[in-house]
Amino acid sequence: MTVPARDLTWPVTAAIRALAMDAVEAAKSGHPGAPMGMAEISAALWRTHLKHNPGNPTWADRDRFVMSNGHGSMLVYALLHLTGYDLPVAELKRFRQLHSRTPGHPEYGYTPGVETTTGPLGQGLANAVGMAIAEKTLAAQFNRPGHTIVDHRTWVFVGDGCLMEGISHEVCSLAGRLGLGKLTALYDDNGISIDGKIEDWFADDTPARFEAYGWHVIRNVDGHDVDAVEAAIAAAKAVADKPTLICCKTVIGRGAPSKQGHQDAHGAPLGADEIAKVREAMAWPHAPFEVPAEVYAAWDGRQKGAAAEDGWNAQFAAYQAAHPELAAEFLRRMAGDLPADFAGFAEAALAEIQAKAETVATRKASQNALNLLAPKLPEFLGGSADLTHSNLTNFKGTLPITKDPAGNTVLYGVREFGMTAIANGIALHGGFLPFVATFLVFSDYARNAVRMSALMKQRVVHVYTHDSIGLGEDGPTHQPIEHAESLRIIPNLAVWRPADTAETFVAWVAAVSRADGPSALLLSRQGLPAQPRDAAQLAAIARGGYVLKEAAGAKVTLVGTGSELKIAVAAADLLAAEGVPARVVSMPSTSVFDAQDKAWQEAVLPASIPVVVVEAGTTRSWWKYAGRTGAVIGIDRFGESAPEKALYEHFGLTAEKVAAAAKAVAG
DSSP, X not given: OOOOTTOTTOHHHHHHHHHHHXXXXXXXXXXXXXXXXXXXXXXHIIIIIOOOOTTOTTOTXXXXXXXXXXXXXXXXXXXXXXXXXXOOHHHHTTTTOTTXXXXXSOOTTTSTTOOSOOOSTTHHHXXXXXXXXXXXXXXXXXXXXXXXXXXXXXXXXXXXXXXXXXXXXXXXXXXXXXXXXXXXXXXXEOOEETTEEGGGTOOOOHHHHHHHHTXXXXXXXXXXXXXXXXXXXXXXXXXXXXXXXXXXXXXXXXXXXXXXXXXXXXXXXXXXXXXXXXXXXXTOOOOTTOOOHHHHHHHOOHHHHHHHHHHHXXXXXXXXXXXXXXXXXXXXXXXTOOOTTHHHHXXXXXXXXXXXXXXXXXXXXXXXXXXXXXXXXXXXXXXXXXXXXXXXXXXXXXXXXXXXTTOSEEEOOSOHHHHHHHHHHHHHHSSOEEEEEEEGGGHHHHHXXXXXXXXXXXXXXXXXESOSGGGOTTOTTTOOSSHHHHXXXXXXXXXXXXXXXXXXXXXHHHHHHOSSSOEEEEOOSSEEOOOOOOHHHHHHGGGSOEEXXXXXXXXXXXXEOGGGHHXXXXXXXXXXXXXXXXXXXXXXXXXXHXXXXXXXXXXXXXXXXXXXXXXXXXXXXXXHHXXXXXXXXXXXXXXXSSOHHHHXXXXXXXXXXXXXXXXXXXX
């Protein structure tokens, strides 16, 4: 079935427009403009070029499709429904309703076929770059002569808003440098956003911008001419060494006679009268949510998709016969499983680390952990925002993918936000365990992408070093004060601030073992002493908070975390000399500790014993442990430029200050 340019009556695209406007009208909210304006673009891609199987949305070698302008979510839902995914019309009728599978923005895990959560503009584009990196690297690691088991593309729809966002510059610049030839972005260039015509604030020469990045750019495509879009997509697929931007000129809300091309079509229902006029213009006499059988038949992708997957399964069987170990490793990694012997390996390694009792910065302890873990976890795909040798995220065997496509490291440059959102895309693609790094104070740049990794429950490890005033002379611009707390309040993010080599290794093991969300590791620049522990205490680290030093008849509990644990230990020694018995609790992860059973929490922090907490950061979140009878020693102002020792003394982060506070609350 073909369509001449600008023919509204083609039933294949009319179905998209009808479903979109009907669902938005039923919900009394939503964005009909983008789905109506991108109907032909969608038909060109989804009916001809997209490799997918509606019967198995998780098929490993499917193409990845991302709608970065996620407010137009009804376009995605219409496409999934029409092509045969498990998304019945009843769910379209529940668009934007509580617990429906059709939320206001596409959300990973809610809807079969949705590859990522795209709400904040630009992050879907970044996720797509991550998916394309994953495909290219995975192909280099696993494909062998005569056996190509990784060979798929990443497609992303983007709008004007996505390209205004700064993250688009970060990730598209990197995508060009990496030569991601299987990444294609289709730009819905309709010139409209919420405030009206974008010419008043967005006058970039977008095609020239992308050409400067090193992209292949196809300009001035009529986005309402299916044949023209199909030809552009075919041209994009012919270019193997560059990502492609297809610039599609479109009309927002196309088909709505009084609202098309206007901001009114962007984010509000069209209304009953306008919808009636659209139906007339499209020659679509069907009731709301009604699609004729012949239109379903024209869209149905199940048979074609099943055949494509069957063909791949045959290829994989041949690969499995020729390379059985590689095939098993591929299946393990795509399933997200750790090696079968990982738990035993980690336990033995932890005991050895504890026995060494090294005094090093926890960033160095982290590098040591990576040197142990990387040979066991070839799925690592790490990187830093131009701070590799400060974050110490390089390890023995580090190999940038720019040096070898089968490498294990991405050199992200100074792109904290883009880096983090790309890592989300890598995790979503599967086959890799990404970690990314910068200074803790710069986590603010990346924060929304960290939030999205938590929202999507993706296993991404966020490594943040230089975690306190302990970094010293760089001063308050680089000294995090509120950052640990700000990360701890993100739901589903496990935040670790380890105090020594053993706790750092446990934090890494917990992060890579976690299947339902990301972790953040906050690490010191300055050296920290190893703390003595018995076997039970070593095992207890994984519970987030545990008793490091017990004292008979304790009058007070001292809680320390990260670089301040040594202060709590020293304070306990001072108190003991004065006849005041004090317990010491190490709290490397409040989020993990808070998830423990009440019995464990009470054993670690008995309600009958007052608590004094010390951390080189804001005091606010610690009062939930100290309560009305305890004390918190921290910093509730910005830092200063000075050597580490002088700063700790200046801010009262000393054993003497902690001991004095403990005596005051102990009575």
